[in-house]
Amino acid sequence: MSFDNALGAIAEDNDEARWAFGTGFHDPLAGIDASVPDGVDGADLAAYCLMLGDDALVMSHRLQEWCTHAPELEEEVALANIALDLLGQARLLLARAGAAMGTGQDETALTETVLTEDALAFFRDAPEFRNVRLVEEPNGDFAHAIVRLLLFSTWRLALLDRLTSSADPVLAAVAAKGVKEVAYHRDHAALWTIRLGDGTEESHRRTRRALDVLWPATGELFGVHEVERRAAAAGFGVDPADVRAEFDAVVGEVLAAAALPCPAPVPAEVAGRGGAHSAALGALLADMQGLARAHPGATW
């Protein structure tokens, strides 16, 4: 197969015209294996893309759960839009992971009727997910959703921004698009954090409570899993410890403007990246994966 670059190939068209959204498309990654650049370990690239893809997928699901529950129509639309952006990122990253791990070596329940990308999203169990636990925490009130979005998107933006120079051109391209999207998500969350934190007594109290609940999960954002360490060394990934200063600066600026205290840094740890999750992820997956598992290969 010939293509100008790996980006063209990963997004290669197929007869079903289902690349961006929806279901029913065939393997969009045929012939992509050769595109793993020299010096990049395919298994590490796959594992690394799974981490970033799972963060986006699980966070997107939590935002989707807000549909019909948001406090006002505009926020309903906003949260759904953000969820859609993250789902788009998750799809490309899972597809990239599937391509990099190579067909036939896939440990997931890949069958002829289930595609690699879908297999990764719908047929892995909780211990196989590599997302940080911040994104799997059950939803709370609106302040909780906003504070989580602020913490998540500030962190993800810092990661994606550095990944635009990744040695893997596919990851670099996904990151370059993602930076524009996530910057807008972060600014949206920042505006709401300030409005709520510096708002009424009740909104301040709730935002502060959300910060108390979510802040302990931030230590995991900067823990370095061995895959991340190798990915950074090989030039296609980012050492998460490197983004802590930027995260602290941005979050600190927003919290100060929101009249909220900035909690003390949480020691870095590795948990979700290694497959250690809370029970909440299992419940989330039961909801997200139920239909695909009951009807493998279903399309609509």
Next chain:
Amino acid sequence: MSGGTSRGAEGARGEEARARAVAAAVVDPELPMITLDELGVLREVRVEDGRVEVSITPTYTGCPALDAMRDDLRARLTGAGFADVRVRTVLDPPWTTDWISESGRRSLAEAGVSPPGPAPRRPAGPVPLTLGPVRRIRCPHCGSADTTELSRFAATACKSLHRCNGCREPFEHVKEI
């Protein structure tokens, strides 16, 4: 023989120009007042050995309109007599609203959608926080600069929602990215 080759190459270029014209006339599924070409989503049209290869780029990573664009392009090109049509998606370089053409901007404004200003230029270093409106959005209906942002997100990922304090009409604005 060389003359034949030249005519053949000319014919191929003619076919490419014709394919490009057909593809360029396809309108955006969510902004039907402007074409994919004017939107800057249509990146390349090539004809090789009778096969048309069209490259498009998504506005946003999760944009669901991409499927409809692909189907529309294929249907229009097939209808124009091109039997073998492939539509590729390219992600790099990422789409920017700066690629929307002048005619596209005029069509948006005439349809009541405020066209984007220049995409933000990023200084070196981390992506800066933007905590206020970066520019005054002008009402596409009456031209007033006295407008209020109602929502940073609208019916599609690429637009925000506003209201004019002059004529009181709500309107959408294509966000600068």
